[in-house]
Amino acid sequence: MTTLSFEAAGAASIAVDAKVPELVGDEVASRLVAQDPTLWGPDAEAEASIRLGWLNPGESSRPLVGQIAALREELAAESVTRVVLAGMGGSSLAPEVITRTAGVDLTVLDSTDPDVVAAALEDRLAETVIVVSSKSGSTVETDSQRRVFEQAFTDAGIDAKSRIVVVTDPGSPLDSAAREAGYRAVFNADPNVGGRYSALTAFGLVPSGLAGADIETLLDDAELTAEMLRDDAPDNIGLQLGAALGGTEPLRNKIVIVDEGSGLAGFPDWAEQLIAESTGKLGTGLLPVAVEPGAPEMVSGAGDVLTVRLVPVDSEALPEGDQVMVSGSLGSSMMLWEFATAVAGRLLNINPFDQPDVEAAKKAARGLLDSTPEPTEPSFIDGSVEVRGSADLLGTAHTLRGAVSALLRQLGTDGYLSVQAYLDRNRQAELAGIRPELAAATGRPVTFGWGPRFLHSTGQFHKGGPAQGVFLQITGKPARDVAIPDRPFTFGELISAQAAGDAQVLSDQGRPVLRLHLLNRAEGVREIENVVRALAADESRS
Structure with missing residues (x-):
């Protein structure tokens, strides 16, 4: 038998109390399990009618x-x-x-x-x-x-x-x-x-x-969970989680997800693409932020942050502040989060099954592959890092530290920083360690994504969600290139076009983008780490 648990506190609890009775009254749970495509309004009906087989x-x-x-x-x-x-x-x-x-x-x-x-x-x-x-x-x-x-x-x-x-x-x-x-x-x-x-x-x-x-x-677990979720009842965990995610007022749209021993290895990364691509459109949406236990975002007290803690089954911990706690087996959890994301989409008045802005970066990348333009000259080079950014962004900055500082100054009080690393996530895995340091330095949520995989998940939120993000893109010269049989481009050229295409689309939408290209990956990673560490230390002393 499957086991699921849900508890909420603070703003999440208030959202559950306010929204679940409305969802129960509208018979959202039973209609969703019955695959009713009208739940998200007439504009979404055609797409929803062919997207509910899950x-x-x-x-x-x-x-x-x-x-x-x-x-x-x-x-x-x-x-x-x-x-x-x-x-x-x-x-x-x-x-x-x-x-x-x-x-x-x-x-x-x-x-x-x-x-x-x-x-x-x-x-x-x-x-x-x-x-x-x-x-x-x-x-x-x-x-x-x-x-x-x-x-x-x-x-x-x-x-x-x-x-x-x-x-x-x-x-x-x-x-x-x-x-x-x-x-x-x-x-x-x-x-x-x-x-x-x-x-x-x-x-x-x-x-x-x-x-x-x-x-x-x-x-087995997923099917049992689907049966549990069909009840139009106040204790329906799918409705509760959906209300907590999409029903806070004002909307806490930075969903900080932390795994505290749930046993579901890598679950925040999977939930990240589910939530961001489903909800990030029409200028609204939810940005999942996968963090480590004790991350700065969990204690920031920011009014736009909701923390979701993934805990072991039968955990005796209690949620604190504006938090949600969820536990369950993997099959049960996957069904629960898919269900809750669809419910949150209804509360946000969006279609959770389309991805209207994902194609933009793909088109830009294809255009760059077809035209093979000359690489743009860097604004300047510091050590082994080529720095590229608009004059408006960089101002008088002429060092790597100055450029990163200039980007961080673009962060609004409701903003987030997205770090996008088009590198080898096995050999350059340590670079992900800058995420919590940047969060500490800025006091704002920071996401870290490996390119190009994040383009198929959070990339939708970056372009379709609210214009709150600033973007740090990191690319690097590979040790070697690999040809693609019967294609006029190599893997090196493909990933370069994907990075440049995404940066172009973000810039065209007025999003601040700082591009760092590592002429030597190992040295460049160390130089970036040193800069971020210094910025975090400065913030802790201030």
Whole structure:
């Protein structure tokens, strides 16, 4: 039997008391589980009518369990035991949290950084199967990763088609191409589920099951939870969490999520893409901020921050201040948060199933790839860091510290800082340590995302949500480049275009953007860390 718990205090408790009776009266819970597309208004009805399949995960997903287990056994008999996942957004974040929570190995390739791609290619290729996941069947990152692995298998004398498994929507370009190519297996996902709600569909289950996770129990818990959430009752946890997220007045739109021993490894990152892409549009929305226990945001007392603590099942801790506490198994929690996000969308008066601003950065990147313009000259170089920013932003700054300080001065009292690192999240993992230091230095929420994967999650909020963000983009010269078979660009050129395209769109919308390019990654990371540490120390002394 599944176990879920929810407790709220402060502004979150007030929102629950104010909004849940209204949600119960409108029969939101039963209508949602019944997949009623009218819940979000007439403008959202057409999209919602084809995006609610996630509320019945067993219908399309239960038959996959046996098929995935059989394929895993076949591959193991051939000594193919390493699973690589090529996917972006929900297609990668859900399997990552499922396998990390289960303690099984999955290589998640959701980057176009050449160093990351090269490392994935060089690790036990003879034992590798690659799962290529793309809902649309035309995701440029995923297509590029498939091409380079297919070539690597062939060059190594391995039958490439026997090592490629595809997950996509029926009828997509990838669906037909994969079947024509004779790839090892093609799994079709439920087309009535959007990517960020797809954790319990083929996109979450195929790579996780092949890696060895217990996907049957995951589905069992999710189905039991869906039954629990259908009740139009004041104690419905899905309504309560949805009200806390989307019903505070004034809206606390910075949702600080901290894992305090929940056992759900990486869950805040998965929740981040679910919430940000679902709600960040029409100038409103919720910005999830994944933080560490004891992070500055948890004690800032800021009026636009709501803290959500993920705690172990049966935890005896109590929420304090403006907080929410949630616990549950992974399958239950995934269903709960998807449900609550849809409820929050109703309270925010937005369509939680579209992503109108995600395409802007993709178009800009494609334009830069097609035109291959000369790189823009840096505003100046300090050490091993090239600094780029508008004259209005940089002013008289001529050092790295001065440039970062100039960006931070653009932060409003309701603002946030987004750090976007287009680097190797394995080799440059320590860079994420600047997140809490920047939060301490600014007194404002700070998000940290690895590019280009964040473009498929928080990228929607950055452009479609309220104009409150300032952006620190960090790129770096890779140790080597990797060609993409039958494409006129390399991985190095692709990630550069993605970074430049996103910066261009943000700048065009009037968002302050500081771009730092590391001529030497190791040295540049140290220089940035030193600057941020000094700024945080200055703030602590003031």
